Amino acid sequence: MTGREREMGREEGIREVEMEEKGSVEGDLEGQRDHEVVDDDGKPKRTGTMWTASAHIITAVIGSGVLSLAWAMSQLGWIAGPVTLLLFSIITFYTSSLLADCYRTSDPISGKRNYTYIDAVKSNLGGIQLWLCGLCQYVNLFGVAVGYTITASISAAAVHKSNCFHNRGHGADCSVTDSKYMVAFGVVQIFLSQLPDFHKLWWLSILAAIMSLVYSSIAVGLSLARIISGTVGKTSLTGTEVGVDIDSAQKVWKAFQALGDIAFAYSYSMILIEIQDTLRSSPAENKVMKRASFIGVSTTTTFYILCGCLGYATFGNHAPGNILTGFGFYEPYWLVNIANVCIVVHLLGAYQVFCQPLYAAVERWIAKKCPNLQILTHEHPLMVNKHFRCRINIFRLTWRTVFVAISTLLAILMPFFNDVLAFLGAVGFWPLTVHFPIEMYISQKNITKFTSRWIALKSLSFLCFLVSLAAACASTEGVIKALHHYIPFKTKS
Structure with missing residues (x-):
């Protein structure tokens, strides 16, 4: 081999090494880019923070329930009312902390992710518990959609009546049916329901959380103004008085219904795992979720005590x-x-926060049953203008529209504010906020039966079960009584 040939061989070898190094670097960079856009489970990188999670929680917790707390306080009085509010807040935060540790199986930092509440129950409990959890969660989520439609329509009708009285005088007939406002609310929800998943809701949750703080503050301010002016109602240590305001049977029923209203005011555990699944993986999701739960529950409890106590003092x-x-x-x-x-x-935002997990569950189930059905995955691009584009999925559009239509129809047929809220609170509080988190915690930690810790956890669960059972019975009795004088589509507020 000549010197020229040896020189050419060395140059070719150098080029090959350089190409290999370049390829290796590009591969590393590509792998790094892939690592930056996906999480450890291969799904798109989660970007949620403690503040977005807190916004989701506040949006879910400070809902229509806060509006009924003055009434609940009037049934329980100055002693039982505030004590009940504080107890529910402590129980909710404690069981939410237990539930946050169930997001990952085995190890709270590196274990397998559970994307939904039902996934967590399946990983930790399974069997009949899984079916019971699915039934409780999805029935409650559907019920919340109905309850929020009722509440939104009552508030919209109140705006109409207020403007009518202002323009036509206080003696004018400004009564209005809530049905048309329920339909309008449903139409808007059809559009909002096309948001593809829970991860796209952060902006709507922040807006909704701000709105909840605004109207709660207004209620507190109006109550304070009336208290300062001296035009207040009669209060007592035990609430409504037997023989003066109501009879003894009504006192018991309404006290139990008040417990259901308070339970509903703290119901967000059913979507806690779904909220936690939006958090970025560092720091550990369970630690961030516990901090977000503390912020959310403490913030809402402050407003609840202010609205409940000042509202009771006012009326x-x-x-x-x-x-x-x-x-x-x-x-x-x-x-x-x-x-x-x-x-x-x-x-409008809270409806979607609660319904998106239900939408996703149905769509996953159908995709599992019919994996080759293109209508489930094909997105049709829709360009509104050159600056705004969106994609429409035919199946998502059809089934979510049907869901909103059914929930709206049920709201029109059953617009009983307090009774519906109490029933939803009773049905959802014990199983979803208390029972399943405690059972999963016992399973995860392998807590031995009949130890002091096991007995304490089981006792807490049993006491909450009794509260939920009493509230469910009272709210059912209230709905039955309300049905006696209600005519669908004709009764006016």
């Missing part, structure tokens, strides 16, 4: 079911209007 034992309607439709009509508009906007 006394005859507090209205919806605190904002108790301030009348006259003056300051504009401030009450702002509060009611904020309620409507908040419930």
Whole structure:
């Protein structure tokens, strides 16, 4: 081999090494880019933070339930009312902390992810518990959709009545059916329901959380103003008085119904795992979720105590079911209007926060049954203008529209504010907020039967079961009584 040939061989070898090194670097960079856009489970990188999770929680917790707390306080009185609020907040935060540790199986940092509440129950309990959890969660999520449609329509109708009285005088007939507002709310939800998944809701949750804080603050401010002016109702240590306000049987039923209203006001555990699945993986999701739960529950409890106690002090034992309607439709009509508009906007977002997990569950189930059905995955691009584009999935559009239509129809047929809220709270609180988190915690930690810790956890679960059972019975009795004088599509507020 000549010197020229040897020189050419060396140059070729150098080029090959350089190409290999370049390929290796490009491969490393590509792998790094892939690592940056996907999580350890291969799904798109989660970007949620403690603040977005807190916004989701506040959106879910401060809902229509806060409006009924003055009424609940009037049934329980100055002693049992605040104590019950604090106990529910402590129990909710404690069991939410147990549930946050169930997001990953075995190890809270590197274990397999559970994307939904039902996945967590399946990993830790399985069997009949899985079916019971699915039934409780999805029935409750559907019920929340109905309840929020009712509440939003009542607030929208209140704005109409307030403007009517202001323009036509206080003696005018400004009664209005809530049905048309329920239909309008449903139409807007059809559009919002096309958001593809829970991860796209962060902006709507932040907006809804702000709205909830605004109308809660207005309710507190109006209550304070009336207390300062001296125009307040009669209150007592035990709430409504037997023989004066109601009879003894009604006292018991309404006290139990008040417990259901308070339970509903703290119901967000059913979507806690779904919220946690939006968090970025560092720091550990369970630690971030516990901090977010503390922020969410402490914030809402503060507003609950203010709204409940000040509302009760304002209206006394005859507090209205919806605190904002108790301030009348006259003056300051504009401030009450702002509060009611904020309620409507908040419930537009809260509806989606609760319904997106239900949408996703149905779509996953059908995709599993029919994996080759193109209608499930094909996205049709829709360009509104050159700056805004979106994609429409035919199946998602069809089934979610049907869901919204059915929930709206049921709301029209059953618009009983307090009774519906109490029933939803009773049905969802014990199984989803208390029972399953405790059972999963016992299973995860291998807590031995009949030890002091096991007995304490089981006792807490049993006491909460009794509360839920009593509230369910009372709210059912309330719905039955309300049906006696209600005519669908004709009864006016």
